[in-house]
Amino acid sequence: MAEVSDEVVEAPVDAEDDAAEESDDDDNDESDAEPGDGETEPDDGDAGGDSGEERPRRSKREESLTNEGEIAADYLEELLDIADLDGDIDTYNEGGRAHVSILTDSDVLVGKKGEVLDALQELARLAVMTETGHRSRLMLDIAGHRDKQRASLQDMAADAIAEVKSTGESVRLTPMNPYQRKIVHDAIAAAGLVSESEGEEPHRRVVVLPKG
Numbered sequence: 379m380a381e382v383s384d385e386v387v388e389a390p391v392d393a394e395d396d397a398a399e400e401s402d403d404d405d406n407d408e409s410d411a412e413p414g415d416g417e418t419e420p421d422d423g424d425a426g427g428d429s430g431e432e433r434p435r436r437s438k439r440e441e442s443l444t445n446e447g448e449i450a451a452d453y454l455e456e457l458l459d460i461a462d463l464d465g466d467i468d469t470y471n472e473g474g475r476a477h478v479s480i481l482t483d484s485d486v487l488v489g490k491k492g493e494v495l496d497a498l499q500e501l502a503r504l505a506v507m508t509e510t511g512h513r514s515r516l517m518l519d520i521a522g523h524r525d526k527q528r529a530s531l532q533d534m535a536a537d538a539i540a541e542v543k544s545t546g547e548s549v550r551l552t553p554m555n556p557y558q559r560k561i562v563h564d565a566i567a568a569a570g571l572v573s574e575s576e577g578e579e580p581h582r583r584v585v586v587l588p589k590g
Contacts, residue, residue: 444469446476446506446514453505454480454498454518463487465520478502480520487520492527495520528561535565538586542571551584553577559584 436444447469458465458480465482480487488495499518506514519525531554538549551562559575562584566573572587 443471443476450502
């Protein structure tokens, strides 16, 4: 393995801290499957009788994620009404998670370094768990904050990749939470390089390795 250089690439300061819930390269947090994962059930009207056409089927997992998004959306809509704040709420499923996005021009609900956003995400997850009895890995985004952070992390990964290819030496990035590291690992893998994590939380970081 190439010797790790002293070069350290700074991670974005304003990055969401979802360390306790998100996946890293070592544990791939995609294992929180609900009971009945992979099973399918017919839509209304499929059981009994010949409707003449096949209706699309959704897995129980997909149904569960859709339900999580709806519960969280209702909860967040009530919070917006109480706070007298405007915002449209969109829900969708992606990557084995329910996603809820609040579309607004205000960053009031994002807060400094995404602290308000992280708190609201935890509250939404609690609302889902209270309703369903299951732990939720729902992701909340407000005003496109997480999308911007993802883009920033991918840019940082691109800079590290370019340096490794240019120098042939490893590059160590600044400490990140598991969610951030996962984004960086994915970007590095897509570029055909290898990365690993080193250190202990909260100082765990990504190391980008040269080929060979």
